[in-house]
Amino acid sequence: MKTRLLIAALTTLLTFNLNFAQENPNSSWEASDFKPGEQVFLFGNNVKLRSDPRIESEVIELLRIGEWVEIIEKTKFSWPYKGFDSPFYKVKYDTEVGYILGGLLSLEKKSLNGIDYYFAISKEGERSFLNMRHVEEGDYVEQKTALSNVNFKIKVLDNKGVPHLDSILLIDYQAEACGEEGGGIYFFVHGNHLIKVGELSQISEAGIFYYAETFVFPDDENGVPEKILFKKEQAQNLDEASQWTQTSTESRLLSWVNGNLIPDLREKVPNSL
Known part of the structure; x- marks a missing residue:
């Protein structure tokens, strides 16, 4: 059952990405x-x-x-x-x-x-x-x-509830096929400069795996006041016959301070003792 749900979720995600790309010129x-x-x-x-x-x-x-x-x-x-x-x-x-x-x-x-x-x-x-x-x-x-x-769209967003931030520039990738990058690059406006704060990845292969990194801003649903929630989710279908699947999630709260997004979202997970 879990395998079927995973396949359905991956197929739905891929279909949504393809339809979105086709309906929005790149x-x-x-x-x-x-x-x-x-x-x-x-x-x-x-x-x-x-x-x-x-x-x-x-x-x-x-x-x-x-x-x-x-x-x-x-x-x-x-x-x-x-x-x-x-x-x-x-x-x-x-x-x-x-x-x-x-x-x-x-x-x-x-x-x-x-x-x-x-x-x-x-x-x-x-x-x-x-x-x-x-x-x-x-x-x-x-x-x-x-x-x-x-293939991408250039989007201007407001500060999405982030303190001391004027606006956001998003380079939003448009995935048109399985295995194509569908994430994006975020730039925060700091004075007269664009500061690259994150290059997030979203990629899927229908029925096999998906990997998604997202920013959840304070103004978004389930957002945290004055913080940016970085989420990483991935799922993999290891063996359909035995319904063997593997999923994992990771999240961290980030802050925009003096032109820097801290802590480093790419900081490696410390080794367990």
Whole structure:
């Protein structure tokens, strides 16, 4: 019976994740085709608006990070950029019409604590990264984080009841198949900076196992006032014939103090005496 329940739970979890991913368009380099009429912000700085979709063509205008252009169409021309084959887009800027490399356009713009952030994907070898920029004192500041899944949604959350926290940026992975990473990366806003506080994993294989790490915030159901509850749950079907299953849970209360999430959620469990 336990085995059947475990299989049912794993199947339900997987089905939910697949349906959620299909119903919510993802942001990724492969899925980031900008549509005609869309207003898109510049991720690059001093971006060259060109007369033709070629890197040797005449420069019409230099555009700064954060300015926006209107997409006219995606062209068939491309150029290698930041590890990807990036297409040129025909765009309109003010009264000018020209071409910009897609890799210099921001996937999205998100505002946190009064600061606008811009996002783009890069690739180094086999590893993909999310690059994040914001303007500070006339220049831009950039940070990047490695990605475990290039299908994701960028979400801005409030402080969820955490004291001394303004807001939260969540890179929410969208698992589209068994074995894909469906967790996410949490950044907390501290002054003018994004502090990476946790990269949580959620992965499942229907009828075989699941592994899930979650943050439960004070404002969430079963939340603890002024604390963040870190939970780790896993279950494994060892042998269906003999109904042999194994489950485990782990939890710990965390606090946001002076720009740090303490204690370390990755601290190893001490050896038992």
